[in-house]
Amino acid sequence: MKGEEDGALSRRAFAGAAGFLIVPRHVLGGAGYVPPSDRVTLAAIGMGRQGMAVTMELLARPDVQVVAVCDCNQGSKDYAEYGANALLTSARRLLGSGYENWGEDLASPGSLQLTHSFRTSLGMGGRDPARRVVEAFYSSRKASTYKGCASYRDYRELLEKEKDVDAVYVATPDHWHAPISLAAMRKRKHVLCQKPMTHSIGEARRMAQIAREMKTATSLPVSNPSSDATRFISEWIADGAIGRVREVHNWSSRPFWAQGVDRPAEQQPVPEGLDWDLWLGPAPSRPYNKAYLPFVWRGWYDFGCGSFGDMGCYSFAGLFKILDLTPPTAAEACSSESFEETYPKASIVHLDFPAKGSRAALRLSWYDGGLKPPRPAGLSQEDQQMFDRGREGIMYIGDKGILLGGFNGDNPHVYPESAKYKLPPRERGARERDRAMEQWLAAVKGGPAPLTNFEIQAPVTEAFLLGCIAQRLAGSRLEWDTGKMRVTNLEKANQYVDPPYRSGYDV
Template sequence: MLLHRTATRRSFIAATGATLSASAFKRVLGANSRLRIAAIGVGGKGFSDLNNTAASPHADIVALCDIDETAAHLGRAADRYPKATTFTDWRKLLDGAKTFDACIVSTPDHMHAPISLPAMQLGKHVQCQKPLTHTVFEARQLTQAAVKAGVVTQMGNQIQSHTAYRTAVKLVHDGRIGKVREVHSWQSGGMRWLKTDTPPPAAQVPAGVHWDAWLGVAPERPYAPEVYHPFAWRAWQDFSNGQLGDFGCHILDPVFMAVELTAPTAIRAESDPLNTQVWGRKSKVVYTFAETPRTVANGITVTWYDGEGHLPETKTLGLDEAVNLPKAGSAIIGTRGTLLVPHVGMPSLLPAASFAGTDIEPVPERNHYTSWVDACLGTDVTTSPFSYSGPLTETVLLGTVAIRCAGKTLTWDAAALRLTGSDGANDLLTKEYRKGWEPAWG
């Protein structure tokens, strides 16, 4: 049975990440059958998040916010949802909190926590894109704030709800590969968003783009075309966490869920040297995890590889050289065999000869978006609540801290939120916020 799937009260609590307070529980169950939704960041992935969520027969899109008023961003969403009130500043949208019940946050990563936190503090249910946050500290804050507010949450790692990833998790939970001994995960594609290593000179901000609002909590820097907004912000340390930040919450998700991981005990990375601006082109991160009910005694390592053409050799995975590894995915190596999990592809059991005649029964997909709406209305649960996606994001982002401390073994005390093993590593768990934009942590 998949983690968080059975709709018992116990798993409902696990899945929502909270024992709901009496008033919050009443709010969920007592809601009428429609959810009023505000969407923040409605271009790019935000547009598909918006449309996929609006596909629920119980959703009303009542407010839209984007710092870019042009056709590809706020313009297109406003045309699609003409009854929604439009905003260019999310703080003004939150001022009208009585007009909506829930919000979708699909901005660049550096603004996830600064927007999701006050939304939850106002009692709003939140669906936030992956990675949940920009820093480890922020991930812990959102996890705790969700519990305190008793709201329904979901991170936008929608591939978790796909048949392929759900089937992979079930195969491990069914014991098909025995106890897990080791995991390797990789993303070997190019980084089309990494265009320059240093900030370009200032350029005129296009009409309709609110650059200061785009920067939000990040330090001031002048606008430059094509390197930050839209999409290319992924390259920059002030806004994102590079390849691992971009893909880790997808590719490591079925690993985390299948093996029931919660937090690493140690992290060590190898990486190209970094400057203080952009993320590197290639890295390898080895996470050590303590034993779980799904692993062999003494725990396991999970090794992450990123960068163009950077993936483990088949012999490192103990696989036949004839096995074609996907460009991105994971090999979950167990005592009875290996589960190869392509990033968005059906898993396979290897070596093929050992599993000849073994059927893989696909697990039906769930709707990651409309199930959040249903969960807000009290009729379903979410599978990636912040109680799950917060620790997953912490793990992913600890890898990016290790990349900044390459060559050093960092030891992680999750309860104390503390790293040892490299001077300054703890400082990298959080960051400075621009004056006037500091989040009000609870």
């Protein structure tokens, strides 16, 4: 994608100087046509479930051209997917008529019981299946200028060779988010990075700094700050619907993957097509075992951020905007049994936030693994279900009442009930737009910064990652100095604030 002012004479200036009407190419091309010069060229890095799903969403956009994919896994059919054969079904739906039986060799081999309570279908992933989807999509559109999709094992080679790419989408495991995003931004590529933004607090600071210095458009695919629910809750709380907020409680049904386990003793052979050392990347070296990937890496300290990092990035992005939060001053967790290398099966994390302006200091409590806050009295039958097994929710407690909603604040209700604080009727079948994606693509083209850009999300990320450190040190209160980026009362906690990368993978 080239800016309008590229070159000695802009298109606008040329039209004025020539003195005649130039009909835009998109008019000649018909409805929905986007001229090549207005398309964002994009490379997708990390082709697991999230990588495949979001890349297909990007393919469907006429203003995006996917030109390259990258993954250290050549291809396999062992990625968790949310529905039987869901990834292949999505690909066929994207490709359209005539492709109903496309990719039979990529069909799900079945399902797997990951934990006692969670069974998942297994789907396709890796660079070869991703490349095939991209090429099939553009071939189905009969694009005469299409030259194929490049495929890479190593993101460093991609960034070196694909010099003209405008943007990258990063969807690797958490421990790779920052190294790849930083490398891309330093080459002045715009970045859409999967949540959580980073694996450590130090990385979040660097991501924000480099994004600011390079002036790149950055975002997470998280729409909470832009959602209708966030807007209504913000307005209601600002209007005094529940008085001054003193507490917030947020609970998740995660983890769906194994946590509270020890490192496997067995060393297994590395599957053909997987570069295990590159998958480990900046993390400490260890022998290969199926217990680490795909999907299940979330529960391991070295690779993921547990339930809090997986889901807190959504709800906290909205919370920070609604309550105008700054980083917390303290964190403390209690949990089920602690393990040396994995997050606990269940935990409660308390984060203390300082007062700001007219907002009082407050405590935000996170619950996972089936734990929840006490159920308040007087709730409707519908809202009582928020506290049932497997359900998720959020509850704001003020000095005059409470506000209860789904995990991301959806369908909020105020107690005591008031006709003043009711959601307007919603059009039947209406779905919220993906505002985060829209904002990011607009920013890539020169528009305003997204609400989930790296600078705004760095303190959000800092908050829940401090909670992740508290989970590792359950029972200890951590006093946090955000200015110095240090825990001031427990030195051993600081080793997790900005841990070093493995030699050879420094950024």
